[in-house]
Amino acid sequence: MRWEKENNYAFIDSQNLYKGIEAQGWRLDYKKFRIYLREKYGATKAYFFIGFIPKHQKIYETMERYGYDIIFKPVVGNGDSVKGNVDAELVLQAMHEYRNYDKAVIVSGDGDFYCLVSYLHDRNKLARVIVPDKHKYSILLRRSLPRSVGLTFLNDLQKRLGLQTGK
Secondary structure (H helix, E strand, O other), X not given: OOOOOOOEEEXXXXXXXXXXXXXXXXXXXXXXXXXXXXXXXXXXXXXXXXXXXXXXXXXXXXXXXXXXXXXXXXXXXXXOOEEOOOHHHHHHHHHHOHHHOOOEEEEOOOHHHHHHHHHHHHXXXXXXXEEOOOXXXXXXXXXXXXXXXXXXXHHHHHHHHEOOOOO
16 A cells, blocks of 8 residues: 555544534444544644533543543633634644654645645655545635645545434
């Protein structure tokens, strides 16, 4: 396989991933997704950026068992509506780890990552951008990146990575 000798890292915008999949009406199997990142893109590490909500502790522990490195962001808001924007943390971690990985896999359709994706691409440090929803992602990623930036859309992987329920 193309990536098997590389030491690539994945940087995952969890909210963009979750919301993008949810809007399509299916659920991602995060265990299968971690295996996919490892096997398809050689992701030896998968940083999962998420807002910390104490009542979700068991979910975080499960994600760690699946092989994700969880990076928490404090959240603000009341119990019904919380906000934990992870964009700055993701970019900072990608740059902090820059010398430790061969290439990065960015998982988000958020245009706030345009500068990171462009920077990594220009330095041959970008393996792939994985976009949760090909119908709803940033115009910056859609129109401003060079054609050589590879995009993968999770819409096309629902059968492979979807959570199997009701069997």
